[in-house]
Amino acid sequence: MGTRFKVSAYFFHHFLFRYLEEHKEALVIERWFHLQYVTQTVEVESADSQKAVAEMQSKNAILQEQLTVQRQLLRELETQLHESQRTCAQLRTQILVYEGEMERAQGQLEAEMQNLEEEKNRVIEEAFIRAESEMKAVHENLAGVRMNLLSLQPALRTLTCDYNCLKRQVQEFPFMLDKAITEAKQEICQVISEVSSTNQELLRKYKREMNLRKKCHNELVRLKGNIRVFCRVRPVSQEEQDSADAKTMLSFDSDDDAILYLSNKGKIMTFELDKVFPPHATQEEVFQEVQSLVTSCIDGFNVCIFAYGQTGSGKTYTMEGVADDPGINQRALRLLFSEVTDKAPDWDYKITVSMVEIYNETLRNLLGDTPTEKLDIKMNPDGSGQLYVPGLTEFTVQSPEDINRVFELGHMNRATACTNLNEHSSRSHALLIITVCGFNTATGNRTQGKLNLVDLAGSERIGKSGAEGSRLREAQCINKSLSALGDVINALRSKHAHVPFRNSRLTYLLQDSLSGDSKTLMMVQVSPLPSNMSESVCSLKFAQRVRSVELSSASSSSRRHENSSTSSSPTHDSVEVTGV
Numbered sequence: 001m002g003t004r005f006k007v008s009a010y011f012f013h014h015f016l017f018r019y020l021e022e023h024k025e026a027l028v029i030e031r032w033f034h035l036q037y038v039t040q041t042v043e044v045e046s047a048d049s050q051k052a053v054a055e056m057q058s059k060n061a062i063l064q065e066q067l068t069v070q071r072q073l074l075r076e077l078e079t080q081l082h083e084s085q086r087t088c089a090q091l092r093t094q095i096l097v098y099e100g101e102m103e104r105a106q107g108q109l110e111a112e113m114q115n116l117e118e119e120k121n122r123v124i125e126e127a128f129i130r131a132e133s134e135m136k137a138v139h140e141n142l143a144g145v146r147m148n149l150l151s152l153q154p155a156l157r158t159l160t161c162d163y164n165c166l167k168r169q170v171q172e173f174p175f176m177l178d179k180a181i182t183e184a185k186q187e188i189c190q191v192i193s194e195v196s197s198t199n200q201e202l203l204r205k206y207k208r209e210m211n212l213r214k215k216c217h218n219e220l221v222r223l224k225g226n227i228r229v230f231c232r233v234r235p236v237s238q239e240e241q242d243s244a245d246a247k248t249m250l251s252f253d254s255d256d257d258a259i260l261y262l263s264n265k266g267k268i269m270t271f272e273l274d275k276v277f278p279p280h281a282t283q284e285e286v287f288q289e290v291q292s293l294v295t296s297c298i299d300g301f302n303v304c305i306f307a308y309g310q311t312g313s314g315k316t317y318t319m320e321g322v323a324d325d326p327g328i329n330q331r332a333l334r335l336l337f338s339e340v341t342d343k344a345p346d347w348d349y350k351i352t353v354s355m356v357e358i359y360n361e362t363l364r365n366l367l368g369d370t371p372t373e374k375l376d377i378k379m380n381p382d383g384s385g386q387l388y389v390p391g392l393t394e395f396t397v398q399s400p401e402d403i404n405r406v407f408e409l410g411h412m413n414r415a416t417a418c419t420n421l422n423e424h425s426s427r428s429h430a431l432l433i434i435t436v437c438g439f440n441t442a443t444g445n446r447t448q449g450k451l452n453l454v455d456l457a458g459s460e461r462i463g464k465s466g467a468e469g470s471r472l473r474e475a476q477c478i479n480k481s482l483s484a485l486g487d488v489i490n491a492l493r494s495k496h497a498h499v500p501f502r503n504s505r506l507t508y509l510l511q512d513s514l515s516g517d518s519k520t521l522m523m524v525q526v527s528p529l530p531s532n533m534s535e536s537v538c539s540l541k542f543a544q545r546v547r548s549v550e551l552s553s554a555s556s557s558s559r560r561h562e563n564s565s566t567s568s569s570p571t572h573d574s575v576e577v578t579g580v
């Protein structure tokens with residue numbers, strides 16, 4: 001814009017200068033001739049002429065003035081002209097510079113355009129190649145799709161065919177269904193009649209198998225012996241560990257879990273039992289070994305499990321256990337529940353529980369309303385020849401919650417009957433009597449088994465330590481009942497005609513669980529401490545004596561099933577009972 005203005009100004013000055021150049025000579029000459037003429041005229045004329053001359057002169061002066069002004073103007077115009085010419089030259093130079101720049105810019109532009117052209121060609125080429133390969137892929141896909149289409153066509157034809165076929169079948173279905181139902185009904189009737197005859201056959205086989213199982217079991221028991229003796233060594237307690245007496249004198253055979261070694265006065269004594277539980281044996285491990293005995297009472301056997309040993313050797317722990325790790329009593333009841341549940345609905349079972357305590361040869365009913373009341377063992381007046389305990393409370397239990405309630409009541413009653421429960425429980429026998437009565441709904445067979453779980457009083461020889469008064473009487477009663485137990489077992493082992501069951505309340509009450517095909521387990525508890533070593537030796541000797549006993553093999557099991565009784569009392573068995 002500025003350049004264009006400058007160029008216009010340049011052209012204006014240029015043309016003005018040329019005009020003045022061309023016309024200034026004429027103007028000056030004309031003025032000069034005009035003045036010459038006026039001067040000559042003034043010399044000829046008079047007053048008027050003089051006046052005219054004066055006017056002329058003033059006009060001449062004015063013209064002179066104008067001429068001066070014109071000259072001044074001319075000079076200015078010349079100055080401007082020079083200025084314009086200089087400006088013009090500058091502008092020309094500038095134009096040349098601009099032209100140079102324009103040429104350079106044009107060169108750059110052309111190079112840029114060249115680059116762009118090349119880039120464009122390259123991009124077009126690449127796009128073309130890509131498009132070609134994509135096109136190729138699309139063609140290939142298309143070929144694949146065509147192929148698929150070709151292969152699908154027969155499948156489609158088959159499907160259409162199937163569909164039509166199914167459609168026909170659906171139409172025919174109601175008729176076919178009717179026909180099938182009729183046929184199925186006929187088949188079911190036939191199968192039912194076959195099943196019913198098979199059932200008859202199975203029932204016959206089942207009865208035969210049951211008898212065979214009983215026979216096998218009896219034979220097994222005969223071979224193994226009816227009395228089994230286990231030994232459990234309790235662990236050294238925390239307090240004992242800190243004392244000097246902590247060193248244990250007992251050791252175990254790593255190859256034979258029925259052997260216990262006892263180091264006494266420099267001598268190693270070896271005891272062989274049916275099973276020895278080391279101190280680390282758990283309640284569960286102990287129970288696993290006794291559970292087959294427990295379940296056999298479901299089959300109508302009488303079972304007796306004793307915990308025997310000196311005070312503090314772990315009898316109560318093994319039988320009752322602790323709240324979060326129960327012992328045999330609770331585990332046995334729970335197992336019986338699950339077993340009888342498994343046998344339903346063929347078998348209908350009723351499990352009843354009694355708890356008694358024998359203290360100083362007195363029988364107490366631990367589940368009764370008056371626990372201090374003494375119970376007696378009598379001959380049943382019904383003439384069946386069975387013993388019974390008049391007034392003994394029996395609770396029917398149906399769930400683990402019932403068991404807990406029964407145990408709580410038993411504990412409470414035991415505690416109310418004495419001043420020091422711990423001491424009292426050491427000096428009395430606690431019996432949990434579980435009776436399992438079964439009725440087979442298919443065969444009409446009945447069974448009755450009894451499980452007696454006995455936590456015996458402490459077996460230590462208090463009499464020798466010079467006890468007096470009530471302590472002496474307690475010790476005498478305990479000794480009497482424990483030696484009566486030994487005598488009974490001895491008489492049974494020796495197959496004596498007379499077995500002295502009635503020499504103590506304990507043996508009298510457990511008569512039916514100690515004789516005939518009944519099963520007995522003696523769990524001999526042993527303390528690991530050297531200070532208890534002589535008591536441990538006594539207990540283990542007693543255990544070995546008991547182990548060698550064989551009960552009479554009178555085959556009364558079948559008789560027990562047939563002559564089952566619902567009485568809670570002990571029953572006479574094949575072994576003859578004579579008076580005390």
Ligand SMILES: Nc1ncnc2c1ncn2[C@@H]1O[C@H](COP(=O)(O)OP(=O)(O)OP(=O)(O)O)[C@@H](O)[C@H]1O
Binds near residue numbers: 309312425
């Ligand atoms: N196997 C064991 N594991 C852990 N602790 C045990 C075990 N056996 C016994 N104990 C503990 O040893 C102590 C004595 O056990 P327990 O009361 O069962 O002996 P006891 O023979 O029943 O005594 P008492 O004749 O006085 O009733 C208890 O504190 C008991 O918890």
